[in-house]
Amino acid sequence: MGQIGHNAKMPNFTTQTAFRSQRSMSQTMNWEQLLSTKRTGQAVRPDEHHDRTQFQRDYDRLIFSSPFRRMQDKTQVFPLPGSIFVHNRLTHSLEVASVGRSLGSNISRFLKETIKVATPLVDELGSVTAAACLAHDMGNPPFGHNGEKAISHFFRNGDGRHYRDLINDDHVWNDLVDFEGNANALRLLTHKFAGRRAGGFALTYTTIASIVKYPYPSGTAGRKKYGFFQSEKETWLGIASQLGLMEETDNPGIFVRHPLVYLVEAADDICYQLMDIEDAHKLGILSTEETRALLMAFFDTDADREQIRRIHEVSNEVTDTNELIAFLRAWVIGKLVDKCSHIFCDNHDAILNGSFTGSLIKKLEGHTAAAMQKCVDTGLHTIYKHPSVVEIEIAGFKILGSLLKEFTNAVMHPGDYYSGLLLPFIPEQYRVDQQAPLHHKIQTVIDFISGMTDVYALDLYRKINGIGLTDKRFKL
Numbered sequence: 001m002g003q004i005g006h007n008a009k010m011p012n013f014t015t016q017t018a019f020r021s022q023r024s025m026s027q028t029m030n031w032e033q034l035l036s037t038k039r040t041g042q043a044v045r046p047d048e049h050h051d052r053t054q055f056q057r058d059y060d061r062l063i064f065s066s067p068f069r070r071m072q073d074k075t076q077v078f079p080l081p082g083s084i085f086v087h088n089r090l091t092h093s094l095e096v097a098s099v100g101r102s103l104g105s106n107i108s109r110f111l112k113e114t115i116k117v118a119t120p121l122v123d124e125l126g127s128v129t130a131a132a133c134l135a136h137d138m139g140n141p142p143f144g145h146n147g148e149k150a151i152s153h154f155f156r157n158g159d160g161r162h163y164r165d166l167i168n169d170d171h172v173w174n175d176l177v178d179f180e181g182n183a184n185a186l187r188l189l190t191h192k193f194a195g196r197r198a199g200g201f202a203l204t205y206t207t208i209a210s211i212v213k214y215p216y217p218s219g220t221a222g223r224k225k226y227g228f229f230q231s232e233k234e235t236w237l238g239i240a241s242q243l244g245l246m247e248e249t250d251n252p253g254i255f256v257r258h259p260l261v262y263l264v265e266a267a268d269d270i271c272y273q274l275m276d277i278e279d280a281h282k283l284g285i286l287s288t289e290e291t292r293a294l295l296m297a298f299f300d301t302d303a304d305r306e307q308i309r310r311i312h313e314v315s316n317e318v319t320d321t322n323e324l325i326a327f328l329r330a331w332v333i334g335k336l337v338d339k340c341s342h343i344f345c346d347n348h349d350a351i352l353n354g355s356f357t358g359s360l361i362k363k364l365e366g367h368t369a370a371a372m373q374k375c376v377d378t379g380l381h382t383i384y385k386h387p388s389v390v391e392i393e394i395a396g397f398k399i400l401g402s403l404l405k406e407f408t409n410a411v412m413h414p415g416d417y418y419s420g421l422l423l424p425f426i427p428e429q430y431r432v433d434q435q436a437p438l439h440h441k442i443q444t445v446i447d448f449i450s451g452m453t454d455v456y457a458l459d460l461y462r463k464i465n466g467i468g469l470t471d472k473r474f475k476l
Contacts, residue, residue: 028353031111033244034258035121035128036206040190040235041199055121055128058207059097062134065201067188068093071137073453075144075392087275089137095275097133099337100267104129106341107263115348125260131203132210132264139185141450142457143396150400151179151446159405163442172439174218175229176446182213183229184450190235193429193447205239210264212236215245215255223254231443246354256354259344266340266360273375274329280383281325288321294378295328297371298335307331336361339368399461403449406464411441425460 037054052060062068071089087095105126111117141147154160156177167173175183189208190200214227215236228236239245246256274295281291299308311331318324340360347363350356364372383389407426410419414434430448432440449457461467 027246027249028349029244029246029256029259030352031115031117031122032119034206034209034260035119035124036204036243037121038205038242039199039202040205040208040239041192041197042202053124053127054204055124055131055207058131058203059127059134061201061203062131062138067138067451068134070451070453073455074140074142075396075454087279089140092271092275093134093137096136096264096267096271097130099270099333100133100264101126101130102337103263103267103341103344104260106337107344110341110345110348114345128204128206128210129260129263129267131207132260133267135185135189135203135207136211136264136268137181137185139183139188139450140181141184141400142452142454143392143400145181146393146396147400147450148179148181150397151404151450152177153397154401154404155179158401160408160442163408163438167439167442169230169439171217171219171230175231176439176442178218178226179446180214180218180226181450182211182225182227183218183232184446185211186228186236187232187447188451190232194431195428205242206258206260209239209243209245209258210260212258213261213265215240215257216253220254229443231440248354259351262344262351262356262360263340266336266344269359269361270333270336270340273372273379274332276379276383277375278325278329280378280386282322283388285383285386286378288325290378291325292328294371294375295325295332297374298332298368300367304335307335335368336364336372339364395458399457400449402461402465403457404445407445407448408442411445412438422464 039054068090071093072091074089108122108125111122111125141151143150155163155173160176163176164173167176186208188200189203189211192198192200212227214223214225216223216226217228217230217233218226220226240255243258245258248254248256277286277291277294280286281288286294296308296311299311301308311328314327315324318327343360343363344351347356361372406422410416410422411426411432413419414423426445426448430444432444452460
């Protein structure tokens, strides 16, 4: 019963009236250009035939990749499982892809039936959105979002701050002191690492653009996050040009999001907010009564009368509380997919001409918006402050800070004896020539460490710090 799909009721989007903004419609993006099968680093092969569509190939390429598999051992929020299995980065990404496919399929139907988009690629919006959802967290380092903070802290306030005197490029330094997992995902997917082919994963331009939530560089005034490092700036500019992504009128260099970013973002927002609530219930952080109240708040007693009746029927039948919460969560996801799909359709023109601001979730109204805000508040004030969450954050700071210190020093001084012991740990793909600029050397160390799983980072930290050696000769 907890597996009710979010496509159970397909909303009718053909009756929606797309919002017409005041911005000139001559300044707008178009779906024929936004949907492209051109791949990073690859020549166009128009006569190439595959049984799978190009966007399905993106999805499969990600699923079978080593970086994707490693996400099974990367923290989402809670420490990785003991007796209770909670979400990790991989399970989260798979769930986001499922919700993203539903959103993309809904919008595909709207574009064909109401907007009359002609390109046949519009049929593939479900596939390309799902592929982008799989990739959206692949640049995140170990230990959850706190891993990003740990890397930033090392360069801003930790042992890595002395590199500032050696790096005279403010833009490059900003990439280090404000390390961003979103930008790292773009690098991971598109960069030509040593011994690897050009274009990284060689994904389609549309899939790549669909994960770039912040299409501007670090240090952009008034913007906390950013979407690409200086090392990938030219790559991003090429993708943006090919897809016809617009720059903001008064802010050259700051691009308008690809429309599918809004669907990927909504799928991510829906999943992490609701699944964190469900995980907190499984771990006993939230009681069944608290969790049930949070989820039932999404249903209006008048408008959702039939859904509420069905929920009460199941509640009377099911005695397993985890199954009941999963059932409620599935209904809520379906409702939010419906709401976000309608919001996208209602604001279609504003999204394409760049005048739409915020996220689809932020445009929720009434009791649905209030219920979502209650989930957000519960996460901030109860779930994310739980000792189990804070403990993994503290460990992440200590572990990543130590690894960054040791390995950046090793690549800077490769001739030292101790450096010679450490450097073989760095895989060939992350090695650069000793004549490479200093910031390239530092960035490859970050590539190495950010790609680690939580367990490998902890194990390597213990090894280089002499922790856990059991032989009596090395007893600490």
